Amino acid sequence: MKKVAFEQPVLKGEITVPGDKSISHRAIMLGSIAKGKTSISGFLDGEDCLRTIDIFRQLGVNIERNGTDVTVESPGMQDWHQPSDNLYAGNSGTTARLVLGILAASRITCVLTGDEYLSKRPMNRVSIPLKSMGASIAGEADSNLLPLTITGGALTPIDYEMPIASAQVKSAILFAGLTTGGQTTVSEETVSRDHTERMLEQFGADIQKDGNTVRVTGGRMLSGTDVRVPGDISSAAFFMAAAAMIKGSSVTFKDVGLNPTRTGILDVLKAMGAKIDILEQSDGLGEPYGTVNISHDGLHATEISGELIPKLIDELPVIALLATQAHGVTVIKDAAELRVKETDRITAVTTELKKLGAQIEETEDGMIIHGPTPLTGGTLASYGDHRIGMMAGIAALAASGPVVIEDPSCINISYPTFFNDLEKLAFPVK
Numbered sequence: 296m297k298k299v300a301f302e303q304p305v306l307k308g309e310i311t312v313p314g315d316k317s318i319s320h321r322a323i324m325l326g327s328i329a330k331g332k333t334s335i336s337g338f339l340d341g342e343d344c345l346r347t348i349d350i351f352r353q354l355g356v357n358i359e360r361n362g363t364d365v366t367v368e369s370p371g372m373q374d375w376h377q378p379s380d381n382l383y384a385g386n387s388g389t390t391a392r393l394v395l396g397i398l399a400a401s402r403i404t405c406v407l408t409g410d411e412y413l414s415k416r417p418m419n420r421v422s423i424p425l426k427s428m429g430a431s432i433a434g435e436a437d438s439n440l441l442p443l444t445i446t447g448g449a450l451t452p453i454d455y456e457m458p459i460a461s462a463q464v465k466s467a468i469l470f471a472g473l474t475t476g477g478q479t480t481v482s483e484e485t486v487s488r489d490h491t492e493r494m495l496e497q498f499g500a501d502i503q504k505d506g507n508t509v510r511v512t513g514g515r516m517l518s519g520t521d522v523r524v525p526g527d528i529s530s531a532a533f534f535m536a537a538a539a540m541i542k543g544s545s546v547t548f549k550d551v552g553l554n555p556t557r558t559g560i561l562d563v564l565k566a567m568g569a570k571i572d573i574l575e576q577s578d579g580l581g582e583p584y585g586t587v588n589i590s591h592d593g594l595h596a597t598e599i600s601g602e603l604i605p606k607l608i609d610e611l612p613v614i615a616l617l618a619t620q621a622h623g624v625t626v627i628k629d630a631a632e633l634r635v636k637e638t639d640r641i642t643a644v645t646t647e648l649k650k651l652g653a654q655i656e657e658t659e660d661g662m663i664i665h666g667p668t669p670l671t672g673g674t675l676a677s678y679g680d681h682r683i684g685m686m687a688g689i690a691a692l693a694a695s696g697p698v699v700i701e702d703p704s705c706i707n708i709s710y711p712t713f714f715n716d717l718e719k720l721a722f723p724v725k
């Protein structure tokens with residue numbers, strides 16, 4: 296249990312949030328697939344990314360971590376060892392799904408497992424296309440659920456049109472395509488985050504992008520390189536929303552990732568009336584990042600749907616909270632993917648925010664939120680989901696009484712220093 300209480304707070308100051316989770320996973324994965332040495336700076340030492348490190352260590356990759364600096368030294372995926380135990384992905388959907396694509400194309404036979412939450416999440420979205428490449432993946436519910444047994448082997452390239460916008464599915468197929476003797480093509484209707492494509496290029500893969508289509512040609516040996524991980528905009532989003540929500544607030548985010556496939560939160564904050572200033576911007580080893588200031592400047596409702604959804608899918612819980620404080624009716628739709636995240640985030644967000652007095656309704660693929668509504672204190676469940684736990688922490692800033700968060704340790708999955716940063720930024724109004 297964690298009790299969070301503020302009396303009339305305002306958010307002020309500067310913050311550098313921890314490294315991007317998606318990019319940290321991919322740096323370990325590609326550093327392990329490649330031959331030679333990869334040096335990573337700004338790595339996220341959250342639980343999910345540590346699970347990815349553990350898995351590749353079990354395959355014989357030498358990974359040394361010194362805080363947020365990580366060195367990966369690999370013989371290349373052709374020379375990985377057979378693991379002596381099951382590979383455990385913990386709570387991490389990105390680890391499980393991307394590793395499935397990698398292992399399917401390796402020479403390894405192993406069992407991939409996860410925690411109680413991950414073991415309920417669908418894996419068919421990757422095992423179906425991987426099987427059509429010739430992968431051997433077996434497990435319960437027609438290989439939809441962990442644990443899965445993977446027998447790596449030679450795969451054939453595919454042309455795949457993705458039925459859902461998912462960077463995890465896209466990445467698993469592109470990784471599997473690396474060892475085939477031809478060209479694998481993945482097309483998506485709505486663009487999902489493109490970190491894998493960017494990083495594959497950095498590691499020397501034969502990859503081309505053409506609109507919403509990505510092609511990778513297998514057979515080229517990847518070589519280790521340097522990766523700089525920018526701050527995670529999905530972590531920053533909690534304080535960005537807080538700064539937009541609380542009158543008088545102004546927060547500067549340093550070195551935060553600004554990849555255009557991830558910046559939907561900035562579009563929404565702007566549409567809701569926040570003041571956003573991009574103070575600096577640069578391209579650091581393949582990924583754009585910069586310094587951004589967000590300040591409160593009124594708050595009104597908006598509609599969030601369509602192509603914007605994949606660009607802010609992980610931010611929707613805190614956006615829903617923000618909408619409870621905005622004037623008007625905010626509608627979130629086309630977001631049915633929220634139902635298969637770490638928990639069903641549509642049910643979790645609506646159930647928990649209602650406990651504080653929010654006027655929020657669940658729809659099949661989103662939420663409808665009426666605002667502004669005064670929030671009270673209360674005890675909120677995290678559902679073992681880091682983003683629901685952090686949403687509850689930010690809710691305490693707007694609530695008239697303390698918010699108690701049950702099972703707050705799940706926040707270590709992506710943002711171990713969340714409560715320190717919250718305390719650092721929130722001041723009582725003088």
Ligand code: S3P
Pocket residue numbers: 316317318389460461462463464466487488608609632
């Ligand atoms: C991720 C992709 C997204 C996102 C997840 C991380 C990734 O999932 O929700 O937190 O690193 O590829 P989907 O690809 O399932 O949309």
